[in-house]
Amino acid sequence: MIEVEGLSKAFTRTVKDENAKKKKLKISKISKKFKTKKEEFLAVDNVSFSADKGEILGILGPNGAGKTTLLRMLGGILTPTSGNIKISNYDYSIDKNSGKRDIGYLSGNTKLYGRFSPRELLRTFGGLYEMEKDEIEKSIEEVTKVMSMEKFIDNRIENLSTGQTQRTSIARCLIHSPKVYIFDEPTLGLDVISSASIIDFMKMERDRGKTVLYSTHYMEEAETLCDKIIMMHQGKIIASGTPDDLKKQTKTDNLREVFISLAKEGGTLNEE
Numbered sequence: 655m656i657e658v659e660g661l662s663k664a665f666t667r668t669v670k671d672e673n674a675k676k677k678k679l680k681i682s683k684i685s686k687k688f689k690t691k692k693e694e695f696l697a698v699d700n701v702s703f704s705a706d707k708g709e710i711l712g713i714l715g716p717n718g719a720g721k722t723t724l725l726r727m728l729g730g731i732l733t734p735t736s737g738n739i740k741i742s743n744y745d746y747s748i749d750k751n752s753g754k755r756d757i758g759y760l761s762g763n764t765k766l767y768g769r770f771s772p773r774e775l776l777r778t779f780g781g782l783y784e785m786e787k788d789e790i791e792k793s794i795e796e797v798t799k800v801m802s803m804e805k806f807i808d809n810r811i812e813n814l815s816t817g818q819t820q821r822t823s824i825a826r827c828l829i830h831s832p833k834v835y836i837f838d839e840p841t842l843g844l845d846v847i848s849s850a851s852i853i854d855f856m857k858m859e860r861d862r863g864k865t866v867l868y869s870t871h872y873m874e875e876a877e878t879l880c881d882k883i884i885m886m887h888q889g890k891i892i893a894s895g896t897p898d899d900l901k902k903q904t905k906t907d908n909l910r911e912v913f914i915s916l917a918k919e920g921g922t923l924n925e926e
């Protein structure tokens with residue numbers, strides 16, 4: 655179970671300094687430095703939502719919407735500027751490390767150690783989660799089956815294809831049987847077979863009562879897979895609900911149209 659309340663993350667970005675010209679006149683020799691200035695902005699802006707057991711919640715939004723930043727905070731990688739996160743009854747403001755045992759977090763830029771085989775990698779991660787040896791071997795067997803990794807489980811990771819590497823990255827998140835999955839674009843750039851095995855996995859885990867939160871750019875995939883959808887734009891949630899609710903509310907036929915109609919209007923469906 656995931657509960658997020660009023661979550662924000664501020665970053666600093668470099669923007670054009672509108673007053674640069676005036677400053678340049680005064681201090682002409684160091685003009686370059688004065689063309690830009692630093693500015694704080696909210697990559698995630700007061701976001702609240704929840705996801706229950708047995709639910710797949712999809713996060714959709716264009717590039718730069720704040721999806722990865724949001725997921726990195728939930729994965730315990732980034733510290734929020736404000737707001738609360740509760741995952742599987744662990745309150746992050748009190749102790750985000752205990753919660754990690756219950757989470758399988760797949761980041762968008764996971765780097766795996768190329769000289770290891772998937773089996774060696776999974777053994778290492780099982781050890782990090784303080785699992786017993788027998789428990790690790792049993793889990794590797796299960797995970798290998800679930801992610802269809804039999805053919806390459808003992809090959810070097812540096813020799814695997816993109817899809818095989820992504821399945822290995824996901825397997826790494828499953829080894830300790832977490833209750834909650836947080837996946838950043840798990841099917842990005844994969845062929846239909848590799849993405850189908852990941853989608854089937856998410857469905858299977860949902861049916862086993864797990865919570866799956868994942869981000870994607872593939873609207874059609876989200877429409878058929880997700881129980882609930884969150885649409886983000888410029889750090890804010892601009893709409894949320896079941897795919898059917900969203901289509902009804904915007905009088906559109908698919909999520910792509912929902913998003914385009916909302917982004918064009920610059921409006922939200924969930925303003926309180």
Ligand SMILES: Nc1ncnc2c1ncn2[C@@H]1O[C@H](COP(=O)(O)OP(=O)(O)OP(=O)(O)O)[C@@H](O)[C@H]1O
Nearest residue numbers: 665666667697715716717718719720721722723724
């Ligand atoms: N460490 C950082 N420092 C400064 N700005 C950052 C940092 N990380 C992300 N940003 C900015 O925050 C905003 C949201 O980025 P984020 O990666 O969360 O978006 P996203 O929705 O995941 O995008 P994409 O679909 O392209 O992956 C962007 O403007 C990005 O440039």
